[in-house]
Amino acid sequence: MALDRIVAPVIKDAIDFNIQLKPYQKFSLDNGVEVYAYEGGSQEVLLVDMVFYAGNSFEQKNWVAAATNFLLKNGTSSKTSFEITDAFEFYGAHLNRTCTNETATVTLHSLSKHFQEVIPIMGEIISEASFPEKEIAILKQNQIQRLLLNLKKGDFIANRLIDEYLFGFEHPYGKYSVEKDYKDINREDLVSFYDKYYLNGKCVIFIAGKFPSTMEALLNKHIGQLPLNKKDIKEQAHPIISATEKKYSIVNDAASVQGSIRLARHFPNRHHPDFPAAQVLNNIFGGFFGSRLMSNIREDKGYTYGIHSYLQNYKHAGAWMVSTDAGKDVCKATMEEVYKEMKKLREEPVGEEELKLVKNYMLGALLGDLDGPFQIISRWKTYLLNDLTEDYFYNTIKVVRSVGPEELQALAQTYLKEEDFYELVVY
């Protein structure tokens, strides 16, 4: 019998998969720091995430949180910046720092066999960071140069401004640094921020991969004796002050051949009951390669290399955002098409076939996203830091499986209204 290449092979619908979020192990160090651990994987490697409540929402002056986080490993009372990095890198280990709105993280990637050599240095930078003047000066100089370069890029400008329109410059989600902020920082700012939010700060640890048998004892010895979690670090509330004007067009570079387009509206955080169904609607709209925005604006019209929509899910507030870089002469047409797609979602129910495809895609992708110890702990980290439990995971799956066209249309009528969106093009 000839092979039938027209008819697709039989598939098992991803909506019928039994998707589980594997549980973590939890223990506490002597100082009360909680450790969430997931052991597994095929390679002899591990990662440790030390999460501090030291994000930029805690700072009084712009850039203090990020600079403190960055400079943690640039000198301790007994080691120079070079000696610290060299000590990690000699063992093939890598120490990253990231500073976000609420939290700031120090992440260690290491071969499991060298964990005992590198964890003491991690403890040392948390407890003995010294913030040498010279290191601060170099960081400031290089940061100003990096800013000069970024200010040439339309997409960089667009990302900053759209957040400012949504949340206001006084809000951690809307603010950004200018050259003066970099210049104005001094060592005292960093030392006092460090003292309050790291040395005597609030910390939670996530660890995943293959653990040496001494993992718990080593963490306790090098982290568990530090004066962490003694004081309660309170998050401060920041008022959101959105821009009143909704439409912006800015020329950053007259010679630009493309425009960076951002369309955005406010959207609640993950705790809102509409969130899971909105993720389904977002996927249909512009959330993956097969979405309507991508099919129409890239695959049918060729206006752009890529167009995406996404739910910007910060801890306390969020946004629904459409983002693309399009040819200068087709920016206007691109925005018109985005609004047309919103209108279609408001006026016509999504077809059953399309909806089923999106559901299967989302759950198949979720299954892939949970593959591996780092992925599993990363999901738990997101949930725990946003005050969510595994109920959120299973409820999201339930909603993805069950949500119907009418519900999605109603959601579109609530949230995908042209007049609610801020509109920005940076040329």
Add this chain to the structure above:
Amino acid sequence: MIQFEKFELDNGLKVLVHQDTSTPMAVVNVLYNVGAKDEDPAKTGFAHLFEHLMFGGSVNIPVYDEPLQRAGGENNAYTTNDLTNYYCQIPAENIETAFWLESDRMLSLAFSKKSLEVQRKVVCEEFKEHYINKPYGDAWHKMRSLAYTQHPYRWMTIGASLQHVEDATMEDVKDFFFQFYRPNNAILVVTGNVQTEQVKQLAQKWFGPIEAGKPYVRNLPKEPVQEKSRTMDVRADVPLDMLMMTWHMGGRFDEGYHATDLITEVLGGGTSARLYEQLIKVKQIFSSIDCYHFGTVDPGLLVIEGKLVKGISMAVAEKAVLEEIEKIKNEILDAKEVQKVINKTESVICFEDMSIMNRAHSLAYYELLGDADLMNKELSMYQKVTPSMIQHTAQEIFQDSNRNTLYYYSKS
């Protein structure tokens, strides 16, 4: 150690299977032995444009993406100067969908006019986004054409100019497909929760009936040994001066390859590497600096590039880089520094091999080089590198006559 099994179909398609039962997923990876270096110099950018067209429907299946997404799968592809690689990740239970899709587009594309028209535009926007509308976006176009006079690495995968992409015709598309996209010019790798027997049966069923093509015999012009240092000045509307230098280095099969890779680690791997420590931290001449190479199959380029601190002259910056170069040529590394870069390499390999996706990419790549098992021997190749091999290799590469320098000045 990555275990795998290997077999070949009658039409010449090589198939590799790596089983990992700890995951619910599978990866199906098809590598075609064609890259930008195989392009006609008058029609550059074609291998990459073609990669886009591979998603524009095949002879029996009007759209590639939808059936895959319906089966819970995701996919992507990339083109380099050496190869083109397509991959999808899918729940293992639905793996046959990936075989159906990949085999149909190997059988024949739909050659849709609309797809060609649209993807020409999409690639032009990609070109603008990454190479025109971006500070220093043209630096690599300029450097490649400076460093290579003969070898097709002299153009980038995106193409030498927008015009070449705009001029692509359907006839070009068909010729390219039937010359390169044949089973005997491809490697299929399946990793994840699969059985070798199952893969054998599926590969035979879906790929077996595809006819072999005329074997492709690659015959690329060799780049002659550079005899004199070359330089180029650029002035553009960028905020900072940039210095970019390249030196010709051996290809993937060169005996000095692993030593060269470690040289780039010693100079540019991380913030404890020499260039970062000396030129950013101690002397504060650069605000950023990197040293790397592309790991190309044919002889490639070792690169040092950095942005100057404002107020520092290009001559001072150049001299400072060359002083570091002299050091690595004249002073033998101590054993600890060599051990460090070997340890780092071991770590990189371990982390890379965590996902079934990366394992599939690596198996396909090493099979393209001649033997997938080279993947498992890689670490021992690095462990054999000695301080004197590093010094010897540095002396061979870092000769002034072998150097190309781009002085990229800020107009302001």
